[in-house]
Amino acid sequence: MINRLLAVVLLAAGVGAGYWLAQKPAAALPDKAALYWYDPMYPQQKFDKPGKSPFMDMQLVPRYAESTADNHAVQIDPQVAQNLGVRLATVSRDVLTPTLELSAILAFNERDVAVVQARAAGFVERVYARAPGDVLQAGAPLADLLIPEWVAAQEEFLAVRRSGDASWLAAARQRLRLSGMPADVITRMERSGRVQSVLTITSPLAGALQTLDVREGMTVAAGQTLARINGVDPVWLQVAVPQAQAAGVAVGQTVQSRFVGWPGKTFNGSVSAILPATAADSRTVQVRVELRNPDGALRPGMTAQVRLAQSSTQSVLRVPSEALIRTGKRVLVMLAEEGGHYRPVEVEVGTESQDQSVIISGLQEGQQVVASGQFLLDSEASLRGISAPSSGPSDMSLQPGRQP
Template identity: 60%
Template sequence: MNLGKWNGVVLAGIALAFGVAGGYEVARQRMSGAAGSAQEQSQGSSGERKALYWYDPMYPQQKFDKPGKSPFMDMQLVPRYASGAEANTTVSISPDQSQNLGLRLATVTRGVLDSSLEVTGVLAFNERDVAVIQARTTGFVERAYGHAPGDVLKPNEALADLLVPEWAAAQTEFLALKQNGDADLLAAARQRLRLSAMPAALIAQVERTGKVQPILTLVSPIGGVLQELNVRAGMTVATGDTLARVNGLGSVWLAVAVPESDAGAIAIGQTVEARLPAFPGTVLKGKVSAILPQTNPDSRTLSVRVELPNPDGRLKPGLTAQVRLSRPTGQGVLWVPSEAVIRTGRRALVMLAEDAGHYRPVVVQPGQENDGKTAILNGLEESQKVVASGQFLLDSEASLKGIVASAGQEPSPSTAVAGLHEADGQVIEINDREVTLAHGPFKTLGMPGMTMTFPLADPALMQGLKAGDQVRIGVSQTDEGLRVERLEKSGSQP
């Protein structure tokens, strides 16, 4: 056989193989389609499921006897069916679908949640470290030492010289009595010098030198920044005039703006770490010294004051800082990744992963959030699995199927009353099975006030109540909606 014929035989064999494989695949798809069609026909022949009632997934406790638009939200009511309990409580996803959707699970963990808050702050003068220099007597400014506001002064640095004429006469009398040698008169003269506001050091200088000293040199009692200077050569000063004001730099205040949503976690003595762009790599440590009582109405922030030591004077008021507030650590809490929590505005949900690829929406009570983790106060147990990625797709599927999110931990009968949701209201109508109430908001449910009819957990709850009574209501959340567990008259009745 020559080469040309051999190539033809090979090509024919390859074509035949592809044809057989293609035919098999077409046949397999047709058979699968036929099987699927038969299955659909089988499901259709079994009859449609009967809807027990219709409800709004955001308010599952309110039931409606026919489909329509929700009075609470801009959406259509969804049905609750009489059969298929498992299908109506979970979403089932096959492993292949889970991989295609990119579902990622996370474990509910118990531990100490790193509690810290990152905010910004600005350095300011320590207003407790202030020295005010005032005129203690009337005089004239003989000399000003050339300082200006903003200068950094050393302790006891001279500011101005004052000429006090009254002191000259008093000192002359004192020196004359000293020469006379009368101790009693000399003591009285010395007392008059003190009462004329003459410093003790100046009196000692006069007594030691025997010369009149009518010049008073004003000095800064502390080192710091000269904030105010009101003396000029030749001017007259009166008793009590403020001549200068000096702010010390031994320590500075760090004014921290804390959002009002985090204000409840701030406490006096809390540890603070500050990092300034002016000093890269340097971490300054301090403690919260004061929480100011007023919130900024524009930024909705609370001002927190931290005192920082400044021994070398390099911290300048006005510098900005990145501040880390370490909150007091408590006992271990349950936490999940923050991305696993679905916040609807009225409540928070997670998609709980169950066996065999089933997922169920669960209402949780989230706590503080930090570093990508959210504490869970109620609704989950340790070691459970939640969906951390792709949960929004599951939540949408659950809404389309009419699955109502439930509490993760069902209360036992002995503890059911302890977890009631409470509100105030007025009885509109009541019998041994149900009560119609005009109630206020159930804050723990995020449910606004309205007029609704609730089933009674016990017919005895109606005893002693009639239409028009003001009552305190306690309801529990069940699979069938809200149920009244406690109904008591309010303390004040009309």
């Protein structure tokens, strides 16, 4: 609260100083022709005649030709600048090695899914002690199904085998396969010579049981889904990358991830896919990272902090991100010049990494920008009608005002 009050006091002092400085040329240069008149509290509007401001209860201030020589910079005494906490930073050139720090959520690998269906109509004789969420090994039994139509087909096969006709035996075996009978059931039936009417449904892979839709005594139809199993090795990390930084992400890129449940441990993976659509609500690109999980320590639903290290040999200019003044339409910095002059400059900003922003255009290596206190200087510049030249159409032309 104290800091906020101090900021308000400093801002009010800057406004008052700006108005006092704006009034000086009127007294110092009474015989000079004025270029235009303006309100120091609203310097964007320019008037072609003197009079009272329609915005504030004060007289309009003239702007003279002599005063335009330093119209693009604010001069602050070094002692005042020190009292305001003005801190400078040098524009440096460095090799761009951006690192993205993002949050992510762990999800199942949707490529490693098994759906178990009934091969033929039958009845559920037994359901093993399983429930959704259980982690199963490959081949773990789920339920026993009694399939009556297989009984007649197997008895026919055994009778043909006793006849010794090889062509008929091959046809009978083919009929068993077409009825949906698994190869291991046919093999057991041939070796034992007995009808195998009960089929044990097992998990085709190791993973987490998602659904189990069978109950003892129920009737199932051919093709009915009985269970769904999802593999847990590998798993996916779903990372939401801001679209402004998505250009630096590539398939195969190494990713480091850390989980709250495993403090001090880092899990390494790689980008397996960059989804083609951008999330409409967050304007982010969904990136899929694949992580090995042989011991099952990583569980879908866990949150993680990931680091995407990008390699680049491009030399770029960088400034502290705190030096940027974002107006909503453009980005400015306060450029420090000799003699305590500060000038607003429009810059084009690139990626941001480790509190440093890349400057695409607007600055040169070795220049100094204000990293702290720049908002007070920008307010003072606005009061004096000083603005950075825009890269778009100029809006600084004289606008005739209406005398109140």
